[in-house]
Amino acid sequence: MPELPEVETYRRYFDLTALGKTIIHLEVEDHRQLTTDYDLLQQSLKGATLTDTSRIGKHFLITLSSGKILVLHFGMTGNLMYYRDAEDTPRFARVIFYFSNGYKLAFIDSRKFGRVGLADSIETYKKQKNLGPDALDVTLPQLKASLEKRKAPIKALLLDQSILAGVGNWIADEVLFQARIFPAKPANTLTNLELEHLHRAIQVVLQTAIDEEAIYHNFPKDFLIHSRGWEDSPKPVLEREVCPRHQSALTIAKMGGRTTYFCLLCQPV
DNA sequence: CTCAGTGTTCAGTG
């Protein structure tokens, strides 16, 4: 479920496992998941050491000893696993990096929306993908400047990676719930106070999720996410889809092209 | 068998 907190959690996992290792070989199940020609990728990665990591929004960037950047994007279902024995190869391993120490790193992705490829530099990549500031770094003035002239629903713009990078569907809903803003409200009608609340909610939701390593059931009780029905032991629908503050029924609607959960009492029109 | 889905991109419209 890779939004910014998941990708940050993957990055930390990578730093504790694959970082510093040297690639000797690459296995790719489906070339359609590559954004760089297979032969070129193989050639560029063979012998390369993974020297550093960074992240912009949901994009995971790995600096190679050659100076090139290996980019992983996890799509809807991407994940990583570092392992040694072939029998531990995870199901849906789509790309496997083999290291000189005998270990492997699997890029797991059941739905195959994830992508793997090379970039010349972090800046080039950011520009090429038209990414805005990372959602953890965006300042209130930046946020205000990119929202105040836009008429689209605020939720749709929170999902726009060129405005801020890293917010996905559940975080957009969570942030708007915490900031008590109606998701379909046109962005240019947000008051300064609402923009402040929005900015603070982005920071709080993302930092909380990262601190909990993106494990949803550990999130605070007043988080809307518990009402989405992704819990480990799903409650019946009627017990689940209620506002954590009011216990009243949530509204579920399509907004910004995605399923949107919100509370009309907390987030009035 | 049908359908929704955590993300991104592109075609079409105004």
Place this chain on the structure above:
DNA sequence: TCACTGAACACTGA
């Protein structure tokens, strides 16, 4: 050109 909307993408699992 820009802002915006909605469909398409590939696949799994309910």
